[in-house]
Amino acid sequence: MRLEEIIKGISTIQLLYLSDSYLRDFQAVTITIQPEGKNNAYLVLNRTTFHPKAGGQPSDTGFITSPNFRIEVKKAILVDGVVVHYGKIIEGKPGTTSNERVKGEIQWNPRYKYMKRHTAAHLLDHCLTTIIGKPVETTDSWLGDQCYIGYNGDAPTNDHLREAEVIANQMITRGGNVNIENVSQEELLKRAPNAPNIYRLPHLEEYRIVTIQGCNPIPCAGTHLRDLKEIGQFTAIRLEKLASSFRVYYDIK
Ligand SMILES: [Zn+2]
Structure with a gap:
């Protein structure tokens, strides 16, 4: 059917x-x-x-x-x-x-793992942006096993990725609230002009803004943790360079 x-x-x-x-x-x-x-x-x-x-x-x-x-x-x-x-x-x-x-x-265990990986993905966006010095643009992601995030543009160096990993783990250890609110498109563009996924959002009446303490607000309809601490530990596993984009394979525990 x-x-x-x-x-x-x-x-x-x-x-x-x-x-x-x-x-x-x-x-x-x-x-x-x-x-x-x-x-x-x-x-x-x-x-x-x-x-x-x-x-x-x-x-x-x-x-x-x-x-x-x-x-x-x-x-x-x-x-x-x-x-x-x-x-x-x-x-x-x-x-x-x-x-x-x-x-x-x-079944809670796999869902909770996806929530951790998803929240960690936002954290990696933030940390790469901090290290590279300009906003990253995401292309896609996969939260199942062989978990990755795809980005537009040239890949960072392995050293940059290591630095991003260190900052991510410092933020996880410190902990931080994850706040969610619904806003208009006008408000979204005002508050999240450089969000990593802003250019590929569908047109909606209302957008859900997610703000992780210490990071810029991002529009996202995914499932998030309440606090960064719940991620436990973030590990950047490897970098894959593609023609005009790259992927970061990572995991949490
Ligand atoms: Zn999200």
Whole structure:
């Protein structure tokens, strides 16, 4: 079944991870359930904290349970702003009725690791900007294993990358709040004119600004830590030079 058909008529759902990235379980009601064969199903809920594979972040996994069924969610897919859960039916039979009360729960360990890697990515942007002396421009990132951030332009030297790593770890040890607010486009351009991703943002009514203590504000819809301390330790693993860009492979622990 095509995903566009599953979300037909659904304009919006509530994305709970945007207001609380630490939320692990939630109550919701089903909007649609589409079985696939005997063992699998697609589900859309009125609200979810399952983060889809998007913006370099791998999909959350977990469970959706009702009195009639239990589904192991293998992936969450973003389709026109709607999250579609896909998984294996491990108990009962979901049927196709809407308005059924369910409980959702995500597997926390991988999600928390992505939150650490994502927040660390912003920290690396900040530290590279500080060392190089001009704002960096990001191209893409991957928060799964072989985690990296891509940047436009010439690669820094290995010494510069080491210096950025040292500053990042000093900031992690010191700790710092991560603050989130929603602002207009005008306010965004005023407050974050040199953000690393500013030139590749979609046009929106409202933008989410994330400010890590000690860093410039950045527009971002990702899942962040509350405090830099939670990253633990940042390690720049290697630099990969591409034609007109470069990647920094890194990790946290
Ligand atoms: Zn972010």
